[in-house]
Amino acid sequence: MPQIEILLSGFPGTSSRCFLGWSGCYLLTTTRGRRLLFDTAGYNERATVINSLSRLSAAPQDVDFVVLSHLHFDHAANWDLFPNAEIIVHEREIAYADSGGADRAVLRYHTPVLRACGRLRLISAETALEDGVQVIPVPGHTPGCIALSVGKEILCGDALKSRWDLNGPMAQPVWDADLARQSIAKLKQLGNASLSRSRYAARTARGKVARLWRAWRKGLLPGWQRAVGIASPSLGDRGACNAAHHIKPCTRTPAAFSR
Numbered sequence: 534m535p536q537i538e539i540l541l542s543g544f545p546g547t548s549s550r551c552f553l554g555w556s557g558c559y560l561l562t563t564t565r566g567r568r569l570l571f572d573t574a575g576y577n578e579r580a581t582v583i584n585s586l587s588r589l590s591a592a593p594q595d596v597d598f599v600v601l602s603h604l605h606f607d608h609a610a611n612w613d614l615f616p617n618a619e620i621i622v623h624e625r626e627i628a629y630a631d632s633g634g635a636d637r638a639v640l641r642y643h644t645p646v647l648r649a650c651g652r653l654r655l656i657s658a659e660t661a662l663e664d665g666v667q668v669i670p671v672p673g674h675t676p677g678c679i680a681l682s683v684g685k686e687i688l689c690g691d692a693l694k695s696r697w698d699l700n701g702p703m704a705q706p707v708w709d710a711d712l713a714r715q716s717i718a719k720l721k722q723l724g725n726a727s728l729s730r731s732r733y734a735a736r737t738a739r740g741k742v743a744r745l746w747r748a749w750r751k752g753l754l755p756g757w758q759r760a761v762g763i764a765s766p767s768l769g770d771r772g773a774c775n776a777a778h779h780i781k782p783c784t785r786t787p788a789a790f791s792r
């Protein structure tokens with residue numbers, strides 16, 4: 534069975550400047566011993582990605598595959614750190630980035646470099662990468678979003694930003710809301726037991742986020758702020774923040790949360 538390790542845990546927060554863009558990254562080791570990275574985080578985390586790999590006894594040159602869930606900057610900016618990896622992207626995502634549309638989060642200037650690197654592998658449908666590891670198209674957030682099925686678990690990227698997307702109002706931005714809902718239904722069907730969300734504190738620690746939310750709903754905001762502002766086990770190496778900028782959890786209607 535392939536092994537999944539959390540390289541960077543996702544975090545669902547916003548600040549007075551913008552959303553934090555702390556998306557999850559995962560390192561997989563396949564049954565054949567090959568290493569796969571699912572998403573690569575944003576520019577501001579280049580050093581963190583390398584350091585986190587090192588803590589898992591891996592170096593950038595050891596990574597055989599990089600799967601980019603989509604080409605938003607907070608997921609895909611650091612693919613170039615992995616000199617030997619095949620870079621896997623949905624063909625519609627490349628076309629989306631090339632289209633010059635209004636989505637400012639897309640790394641449109643990366644696509645010529647991706648094409649020129651000689652390691653880009655475009656997929657257009659469900660694709661088996663290795664035993665037990667399958668790429669699954671989940672369009673909607675962007676046209677070429679892909680998830681990764683790993684054994685009985687699924688790494689969802691922004692197709693499922695958090696548990697809120699399962700039952701509550703859909704997180705923005707979304708390119709096509711109907712398609713996004715269809716993809717979420719597909720993920721629910723596929724995952725049913727243990728879905729993994731890109732912005733969750735940990736792949737298997739759904740309760741961790743729920744506990745933080747419950748605390749916040751009970752008016753324990755100072756505790757929440759401490760959790761955000763000071764390095765803590767729940768935030769790992771992302772704990773430090775600039776106190777000059779007010780940081781808060783994403784605000785979506787708690788009443789919609791039913792799972």
Ligand SMILES: [Zn+2]
Pocket residue numbers: 603605674691
């Ligand atoms: Zn995105």
